[in-house]
Amino acid sequence: MDETTADRVLGGCRIAILGITVVIQLSLSLPRLTGAESRSAFVALGAVLVVASWWVLRGRPVPWPAGVIGTVVALTASAVASWAVPPGELFGERHWVFGLVGWHLLVLLLDRPVAAVAALGAQLVLDVVRLVTAAPADRAEISGVVIGGLSVITFQLATLALVRVVYRRAGEAAAASAERDRLLHRKALAEQREADQRSRFAGQLGTTLPLLAGLADRTLDPRDEAVRRRCALAATQLRRLFAENDDVPDPLVHEVSACVDLAERRGLTVALAVSGEPAPVPTEVRRELTGPLMTALVAARSQARVSVLRTGDEIRVAALTDGEPEPPVNGSGSVDVEWHTLGERSWMEAKWRSRPN
Structure with missing residues (x-):
């Protein structure tokens, strides 16, 4: 492991979340599209994924300006698709965008946890506002939507937290490995230096010992x-x-x-x-x-x-x-x-x- 290990791990997590989002959008959301507004929102969310994949598939984070623009587009598409659903069918089969946009936000903001949490909170607020503006809506229905929305967002927040923990642990492991390599390198250098010193001392004593021997046996x-x-x-x-x-x-x-x-x-x-x-x-x-x-x-x-x-x-x-x-x-x-x-x-x-x- 080297200094880029943590970045490679984070890059793999970005690709995994991108793949999950593409699968959810194509397999679960596409069959439930109805109306021009829903199709426009679907195309907009797909465009967000295509643009983000330009950086994600190359192992790089989505730049901050592109992330902000993509977040605005994703939230707008979510609002358009939610308001296109009849009040009586909110958070049902036709409300395909519910929960999907959160994954788009993770793709865009995975490297910026605070911004990702704020964007997921904004998505939940949009869902609640849509429910409140629909008529009729009683407390039980609102509570059910809030609980359902919190369940989805909690799972997405847990994914975000898990990715950050893995990234931090990978960085710590890379730092520990680099430190171990440095210590091994220093040890090897010290051993080589010690061997060189012994060789030099032995060579020097090789010329000195005959002199000492001659003085000892009085031949000198x-x-x-x-x-x-x-x-x-x-x-x-x-x-x-x-x-x-x-x-x-x-x-x-x-x-x-x-x-x-x-x-x-x-x-x-x-x-x-x-x-x-x-x-x-x-x-x-x-x-x-x-x-x-x-x-x-x-x-x-x-x-x-x-x-x-x-x-x-x-x-x-x-x-x-x-x-x-x-x-x-x-x-x-x-x-x-x-x-x-x-x-x-x-x-x-x-x-x-x-x-x-």
Whole structure:
């Protein structure tokens, strides 16, 4: 079930009521026609059904202007047919329009319950007025007509109420189904995200575990500069990986700041400059932008300057350090990385364009 289920259910109810009205008019009312006035009223009611079916059979409600005009025509036809019946035969075999018009009103006003109730009440008033204006009419006869009219209208009102209840229940069921689908979708996304995180952590630990094992069995000397760099790089990679899972407005700057923070904990003096408005950057691209930065910061001896520049559809992450990375990191197909050595300084820039030429 989706958002249109309730509308489809209501459309089916409209078609069902239209079919009921057509059957009643043709099978029960047509054989009882007498006189030109009755035939004119019958044709007018048939025209109302034909016009209404243009929208009903297409699953759409009758528009409000057409509904108002159709209601006026139906009530007028009812009055004409009722006044054409002789007083002594009111609400008998010749009074074919009695009760029929209420179904026409439901076809026209099913989507507007208040207007439908008012129109059915107007139809009952017309029947009572016709009886009162006929002579003679005693209280017993009036009471019988009122009871009969109320019985017919009550059944039609019950039909209207039932349709509205079914429509409301269908809407609630559709909303519940949509909410369930959203929850299942969120659950699937969460499970996929958790699986991706486990995969990334496993991949990261795959490079870290040999380092830890070497330190544990003393095959690696923590006093060795290369080993310390490996440890610093592994720690920075893990710190950036943790930052990747944080829910923040600017993930790229957040991950760059995580790398800078760990470098500062190692004693480096790092200056970070950010310019430009935040822009959406895919996770894989953020990893490729921050990968060379981590290598540059790990190689720095005492200080570094890091900048994040965002202009239009281009994002750059650059670092100027007083150390030379070994080995330099190359860019992928989506991220271009440049490395330059300037005397005792090393300059790195990773560049990504959101809309490649």
